[in-house]
Amino acid sequence: xxxxxxxxxxxxxxxxxVNEKCKILANExxxxxKKDSVxxxxxxxxxxxYKNAKxxxxxxxxxxxxxxxxxxxxxxxxxPGLGNCLRVGAVTARTLSLIHNKPLVGVNHCIAHIEIGRKxxxxxxxxxxxxxxxxxxIIGLEQGRYRVFGETIDIGIGNFLDVFGREIHLGFPAGPxxxxxxxxxxKFIELPYxxxxxxxxxxxxxxxxxxxxxxxxxxxxxxSLMHTAFSMLTEVSERAMAxxxxxxxxxxxxxxxxxxxxxxxxxxxxxRKAKFFVPPREVCVDNGTQISWLGLLMFKNGxxxxxxxxxxxxxxxxDQIQITWT
Numbered sequence: 001x002x003x004x005x006x007x008x009x010x011x012x013x014x015x016x017x018v019n020e021k022c023k024i025l026a027n028e029x030x031x032x033x034k035k036d037s038v039x040x041x042x043x044x045x046x047x048x049x050y051k052n053a054k055x056x057x058x059x060x061x062x063x064x065x066x067x068x069x070x071x072x073x074x075x076x077x078x079x080p081g082l083g084n085c086l087r088v089g090a091v092t093a094r095t096l097s098l099i100h101n102k103p104l105v106g107v108n109h110c111i112a113h114i115e116i117g118r119k120x121x122x123x124x125x126x127x128x129x130x131x132x133x134x135x136x137x138i139i140g141l142e143q144g145r146y147r148v149f150g151e152t153i154d155i156g157i158g159n160f161l162d163v164f165g166r167e168i169h170l171g172f173p174a175g176p177x178x179x180x181x182x183x184x185x186x187k188f189i190e191l192p193y194x195x196x197x198x199x200x201x202x203x204x205x206x207x208x209x210x211x212x213x214x215x216x217x218x219x220x221x222x223x224s225l226m227h228t229a230f231s232m233l234t235e236v237s238e239r240a241m242a243x244x245x246x247x248x249x250x251x252x253x254x255x256x257x258x259x260x261x262x263x264x265x266x267x268x269x270x271x272r273k274a275k276f277f278v279p280p281r282e283v284c285v286d287n288g289t290q291i292s293w294l295g296l297l298m299f300k301n302g303x304x305x306x307x308x309x310x311x312x313x314x315x316x317x318x319d320q321i322q323i324t325w326t
């Protein structure tokens with residue numbers, strides 16, 4: 001069985017083609033990025049996706065060396081995400097489903113990150129730290145749902161890093177460049193550390209960081225900013241592990257590409273004598289592979305999406321989905 005998955009929640013339009021053994025046959029994508037970007041303009045990103053969708057689909061089919069006769073179903077990111085961008089994926093999926101007479105499966109983007117991470121790392125029952133541009137959640141499977149034990153109450157950690165990166169003229173995405181700077185910083189600068197119960201807030205940290213630009217060494221400031229934010233994430237992840245008794249931590253999402261965050265989480269798990277997992281970077285960032293894999297899991301458990309129910313869900317939460325496939 002082979003699934004073609006469509007990812008279009010934000011700046012990336014991706015097509016993944018995966019078989020039921022999770023062999024990745026293709027993972028093609030293209031991203032909307034402007035040199036002088038001040039973030040994602042939803043309408044412009046959607047236009048970019050529409051213009052490039054056909055090309056990315058063709059590239060994926062050629063890379064996988066499969067025809068539409070060999071593809072068994074079409075999956076797509078139904079939510080959460082930017083409405084304009086989600087619509088591109090939904091319309092594309094509906095069109096392909098109707099033209100080629102294939103079943104349709106709408107999937108939750110956040111859960112797709114978890115499931116591809118679990119499969120590729122062989123994690124069994126982890127607490128997941130899902131850290132991406134718009135999302136920051138600490139998640140664990142409990143009683144048939146992915147429960148959110150803690151989350152950001154303002155902005156996602158990826159957006160936090162990108163906004164600060166633009167302030168110091170690093171461009172978009174700023175995360176990779178800041179990650180390099182982290183390991184060259186020498187002085188720790190005290191900054192707001194905001195953990196409220198099991199939830200986190202990054203806006204105060206961002207404001208304080210901005211106020212210190214040109215007053216502190218740039219590398220030291222980046223190091224201190226990231227160290228503070230990642231410490232917050234690590235604290236809440238460890239609390240969730242202690243609360244649930246789970247002995248595994250899965251780090252996923254675009255910010256999981258950060259070597260600094262990986263190092264901190266790995267050290268915490270070592271101290272707890274817990275296992276630490278992080279999937280390959282190409283599936284940490286948004287991609288079609290994660291969508292196709294979750295689509296397969298859902299389809300094999302009898303879940304499909306009727307055309308009348310395939311509307312996008314920009315604000316859909318991780319804990320709204322009943323999990324029947326684990």
